[in-house]
Amino acid sequence: MTGYWFERAWVDGGWRAGVRLTVGDGRFRTVETGAVPKEGDERHAAGLPGLCNVHSHGFQRGMAGLSERRSRPDDNFWSWRDIMYRFLDRLTPEDVAAITAQAYAEMLEAGFTRVGEFHYLHNDPAGASYANPAEMAGAVAEAARATGIGLTLLPVFYAHGSFGGSEPSYGQRRFLNDPDSFARLMEASRGTLPAGANIGVAPHSLRAATPEEIECLLQLCPDGPIHIHVAEQVQEVDDCLAWSGARPVEWLLDNAPVDERWCLIHATHIDEGERRRLSATGAVAGLCPITEANLGDGIFPATDYLQDGGRFAIGTDSNIQIDAAGELRALEYSQRLAQRARALLTSQGASPSVGASLYAGAAMGGAQALNWGTGLAPGRPADFMSLNMAHPAFAAASDETRLDCWIFAAGAGAIDRVWRGGVRCVEGGHHHHAPEIAERYRRCIARITA
Template sequence: MQHLWFEHVLLPQGWARQVRIGIEGGRIASVEMGLAPQPEDSRHAAAIPGLCNVHSHGFQRGMAGLSERRSRPDDDFWSWREVMYRFLGQLTPEGIEAITAQAYVEMLESGYTRVGEFHYLHNDIDGGCYADPAETAGAIVAAAETAGIGLTLLPVFYAHADFGGAPPAPGQKRFVYDLDGFARLVEASRAKLPADANLGIAPHSLRAVTPDELRTILPLADGGPIHIHAAEQVKEVEACLAWSGARPVEWLLDNAQVDARWCLVHSTHLDERECQRLAASGAVAGLCPVTEANLGDGTFPAIAYLEAGGRFATGTDSNILIDAASELRALEYSQRLAQRRRALLADDKTPSVGQRLFDAALAGGAQALGVETGLAVGAPADLVALDLTHTAFAGADDATLLDRWIFAAGRSAVDAVWRGGVRCVSNGRHVAAQAVASRYRRTLEKLLA
């Protein structure tokens, strides 16, 4: 058994001092408070639980900065998507693995210890199926093992270009599967997972999946998570209304038996009734505030949603910037910009904005990915150590530690990270950062030549 000692630790019941944590078999075996460190202990300043990143397209890390040039007067999500189609048109499984490994290293360095990979890049460059239907899923698994991050793999079913079963567009040829093929893909993907990974499914969106197809694939989740893009764009909401007479989240709540296994990614454009109903369903809203800002998606109604008891978690989606604290900060700032007030996502019970955001994202992320989190006996040993010598923590006490990390420091204050009891980040850098970055650079130089 190894032991870690911390001056400050965020336990499920709140902050504690002088905590000694024993780790065995990748899990927390003991938590002792008020103890001096033992000679063999690894000593650190402050520990928080690792967060879950509930929505990632790993390969899109390689696109960062490629879509920031104006291409037409009405640049929006839909024009960004054309850049994405051109980029993925060249990717091999080896390229997917190299880019995704870089994204996962950066996630760990920022405080995410598990990722939900919304994986839709299944087919070969010409649109044909690989001999192994889970060829690219295997690349994702390999990237996760290289980085050491926990993985919830979410194979995506994608069959259509728009509502009503429209034929897929040429740029979507690498995504498309029929129902029988998707069932084989799910099982082949499951067979590739290591013991500590898990599997869900992801009907891409109501644009890409018909109602009959949705009903057919849901049993393939086999009790695991179900993730779906919903109401990210105004155009999507309008098209859904024209197709069905209902908004996307409204349609799902009416027709898909949405419950606590579901994560509705983005859910940006909710009306008041959808907000209340989504909160009551027990599902998680998978928010990606940095990507949503980058794409000009809009602002999630977080104040009303949290007041209704809604659950949320964060993801990095396009991976243009990977920083767990930045996602939480961007969520609060989006509300401040819209309402022209401050401290909007705190409440009377938890007056610290940082604490409330962190607690909600920790619980929602665990639910959305079907895993355990928190620093308690029996839980996975997924810990993030903060460097309290960072200037952002000058004069800090327990009441302000999370506020300072989220609003004043971010990933630069992450000192060490353990995933499953294995230390994968030391002095702010992943142990494999140099090798992974070197492979990533070679891959992009070849792709963008």
């Protein structure tokens, strides 16, 4: 076993002094507070459990920065989607592995120790299934192995272009399956998983899967997490109303067994009734504030949702920018801009710190959404990080303000080391294999964009 000693570490929802951890076989064996270091222990200033990134499309890291131009007068999510379709046309499994590895290395550097990969790029460039239907899932798994990040693979079912089972577009050909081929894909995907990975299932959206298909999908993964895009765009809400007479989240709550296994990605455009009902299910709202801002999606009603007792987690979605603290900061700032007030996503009671409230909520919700344990506690996965307390942003930090300083003030360089499964992946703020991963990524992008 390896011993670690922290001057301060986040245990049981708060900072504790003199925290000594022992790690063996990828898990915490013992956790002591008020302890002194022992000979041979690694010594660090401040430690935190790693965060779960509940929503990623790894390959989209390769188009970051390439869509920031006005392509038509009504540029919006749907025009961005057309650009994304064109980008992925040429991607091979090797390209997906290279791009996704770059994204995963950056996630680890940002403090994410596990990723939920919402994986829908299944078919070859002509739209045909590979001989191995999990060829692309294998590329994602390769990226996880290369970087060391924990993986929750979420194979995505996609069959239709819009509500009511309409025909898909040409640009969607690489995503498509029917229920039988998707069952084969799920089984083959299980065989690709690296050590420490798990699997869930993801109907892409109510646009892409019919009610009957969603019911079939749930039987393929009776115990794993269930993720779905929902109510990201106003047009999506309008189209769902035209199809069913109900709003998207309303329809899900009325017709699907939404419970703690579910993670509703975005859920941006929900009304008060949907918000209250969603909070009561115990499901998680998977929020991706940086991508939602980049795409002009809108603002999730987080203040009221959290007051209702709703659970949330964060994801990097399009991977336009990979920054765990940045996602939490953007979530709070979106509420401030909408309400013209400050310090909204917290309470005035036991935890007035916005940073502490955001971090704690995202840590708990993320672990639930990916069906993975979190926290510095015996038996839990040894997924943790150390803050660089020499960073100027922490100069005046105390237990009450340390997480505020990280999320709102620190920026680059705030995270020193990151361990996943007890293995150090990041040191001095950089992934151990960052140069090699970045070089492979650069060669890949140069070929794709030539």
